[in-house]
Amino acid sequence: xxxxxxxLAFNSEEILIGGKWRPAENGATHDVxxxxxxxxxCKIGKSSAKDVDDAVRxxxxxxxxxxxxxxxxxxxxxxxxxxxxxxxxxxxxxxLEAMDVGKPxxxxxxxxxxxxxxxxxxxxxxxxxxxxxxxxxxxxxVYTLREPHGVTGHIIPWNYPxxxxxxxxGGALAMGxxxxxxxxxxxGLTALLFARIAEKAGLPSGxxxxxxxxxAEAGASLAGHPDVDHISFTGSVGVGxxxxxxxxxxxxxxxxxxxxxxxxxxxxxADLDAALPFLVNAGIQNAGQTxxxxxxxxxxxxxxxxxxxxxxxxxxxxxxxxxxxxxELGPLVSAKQKAIVDGYIDSGKESGxxxxxxxxxxxxxxxxxxxxxxxxxxxxxxxxxxxxEEIFGxxxxxxxxxxxxxAVKIANGTEYGLVTGIWxxxxxxxxxxxxxxxxxQIFINNYGAGGGVELPFGGIGKSGFGRxxxxxxxxxxxxxKTVATKHD
Ligand code: NAP
Ligand code: MG
Numbered sequence: 001x002x003x004x005x006x007x008l009a010f011n012s013e014e015i016l017i018g019g020k021w022r023p024a025e026n027g028a029t030h031d032v033x034x035x036x037x038x039x040x041x042c043k044i045g046k047s048s049a050k051d052v053d054d055a056v057r058x059x060x061x062x063x064x065x066x067x068x069x070x071x072x073x074x075x076x077x078x079x080x081x082x083x084x085x086x087x088x089x090x091x092x093x094x095x096l097e098a099m100d101v102g103k104p105x106x107x108x109x110x111x112x113x114x115x116x117x118x119x120x121x122x123x124x125x126x127x128x129x130x131x132x133x134x135x136x137x138x139x140x141x142v143y144t145l146r147e148p149h150g151v152t153g154h155i156i157p158w159n160y161p162x163x164x165x166x167x168x169x170g171g172a173l174a175m176g177x178x179x180x181x182x183x184x185x186x187x188g189l190t191a192l193l194f195a196r197i198a199e200k201a202g203l204p205s206g207x208x209x210x211x212x213x214x215x216a217e218a219g220a221s222l223a224g225h226p227d228v229d230h231i232s233f234t235g236s237v238g239v240g241x242x243x244x245x246x247x248x249x250x251x252x253x254x255x256x257x258x259x260x261x262x263x264x265x266x267x268x269x270a271d272l273d274a275a276l277p278f279l280v281n282a283g284i285q286n287a288g289q290t291x292x293x294x295x296x297x298x299x300x301x302x303x304x305x306x307x308x309x310x311x312x313x314x315x316x317x318x319x320x321x322x323x324x325x326x327x328e329l330g331p332l333v334s335a336k337q338k339a340i341v342d343g344y345i346d347s348g349k350e351s352g353x354x355x356x357x358x359x360x361x362x363x364x365x366x367x368x369x370x371x372x373x374x375x376x377x378x379x380x381x382x383x384x385x386x387x388x389e390e391i392f393g394x395x396x397x398x399x400x401x402x403x404x405x406x407a408v409k410i411a412n413g414t415e416y417g418l419v420t421g422i423w424x425x426x427x428x429x430x431x432x433x434x435x436x437x438x439x440x441q442i443f444i445n446n447y448g449a450g451g452g453v454e455l456p457f458g459g460i461g462k463s464g465f466g467r468x469x470x471x472x473x474x475x476x477x478x479x480x481k482t483v484a485t486k487h488d
Contacts, residue, residue: 108115139487
């Protein structure tokens with residue numbers, strides 16, 4: 001397709017390699033669907049191993065060009081221009097994303113705004129990453145330098161395409177790396193538009209290359225490419241393992257941002273009025289397709305029925321509609337994802353679990369749309385698969401507990417450890433709980449589903465390792481070099 005609603009009209013069948021837009025090898029493409037209607041909307045380039053190899057070579061060559069000569073402050077200024085350019089194209093990015101992945105317009109717009117904000121943040125950070133001087137033996141001067149890895153590979157999922165591209169490409173560029181980006185096959189369009197925007201803002205050729213395509217081909221060849229120096233991956237645990245194995249062959253560092261089954265823990269003394277919107281929204285934002293969804297609600301017995309009744313009332317009012325209807329929930333990203341989530345809801349029913357509440361579908365939704373009602377299960381045993389596995393849909397489970405010790409045991413009782421929300425007015429308990437729970441990010445009396453751009457984010461356990469977002473990510477996107485000079 002040519003995205004005619006964009007002032008940067010682009011051909012979605014073209015990939016970006018070394019500053020040139022061209023079809024994938026042999027003109028290969030795959031189909032792109034709008035999950036609100038189920039209609040095919042266009043084709044997108046399907047990059048081959050050869051295309052990925054071309055992209056890596058272009059990224060390598062760009063390190064020796066104008067980009068490699070730029071000072072940190074110049075890189076920062078360029079990132080700021082990209083941030084401004086993203087803001088100028090916010091409407092096109094929003095519309096394209098809503099059509100491609102089914103996000104309600106407001107949520108798609110939030111992602112475009114967040115992508116601009118990532119570039120703004122990393123623009124300001126680019127010239128503030130410093131090494132140290134280290135006291136050593138007499139007659140020595142020792143200091144550390146932070147240098148770019150070189151060529152960085154970025155393999156990203158479909159749930160927050162713009163936000164995740166913003167955080168990993170923004171951070172990698174701030175440190176002076178060059179990038180090869182493989183967007184998800186279900187969410188490649190905004191990556192291509194973003195690359196046009198960055199190019200127009202002045203990013204030199206070859207610094208950002210985009211190889212749309214499928215994971216088994218473009219993704220696997222990027223992860224296993226011998227001339228890639230660092231890989232950042234966001235996606236599932238299963239694919240994360242494959243990425244780590246491929247990187248191990250080349251002894252290449254990886255950042256793995258994998259899934260989660262994040263708890264929100266509500267104690268008897270919590271301010272329930274403050275908690276309620278977070279208890280609900282953290283589970284249904286982006287129709288629950290959020291790695292940091294706060295979808296396991298652990299509630300102390302004294303307020304258990306109260307919380308269930310408040311959540312049920314709120315959830316039964318949630319509406320599901322087309323992305324353009326801009327309701328609380330849009331469709332899931334694909335028919336495949338809908339089938340997975342339907343399977344979880346069925347398995348809960350088959351186990352005899354009770355549904356406390358479900359939301360409402362709009363009338364006359366297209367038959368082929370990928371819609372699911374938000375669903376709240378109550379009294380779920382902590383070891384049930386609904387309470388253990390990442391559902392990646394608008395399904396929340398409520399689990400009762402009696403004591404703080406029991407709450408910690410249940411909270412830490414999955415293989416994941418991404419985010420935890422703690423709701424209590426007791427200051428000492430806030431501190432005990434923050435130490436006791438297994439999670440890379442903890443919110444007390446709020447819940448950020450990944451939180452702001454400034455906040456380091458990443459997992460413990462099967463949620464992965466390494467940190468993206470915030471200043472911390474810049475350490476991951478750079479290499480530390482120690483210099484010891486003997487001067488007598
Ligand atoms: P996924 O299947 O793991 O895919 C992620 C990316 O990897 C996609 O670009 C995918 O390409 C690619 N890929 C697939 N197979 C590959 C292979 N063999 N080698 C290299 N790359 C490969 O995940 P998803 O279904 O898109 O996203 C959902 C999952 O991501 C959930 O589990 C969620 O928790 C996790 N997630 C985590 C975070 C976080 O920050 N922690 C954020 C968002 C999502 P295709 O699109 O072609 O399959
Ligand atoms: Mg799509």
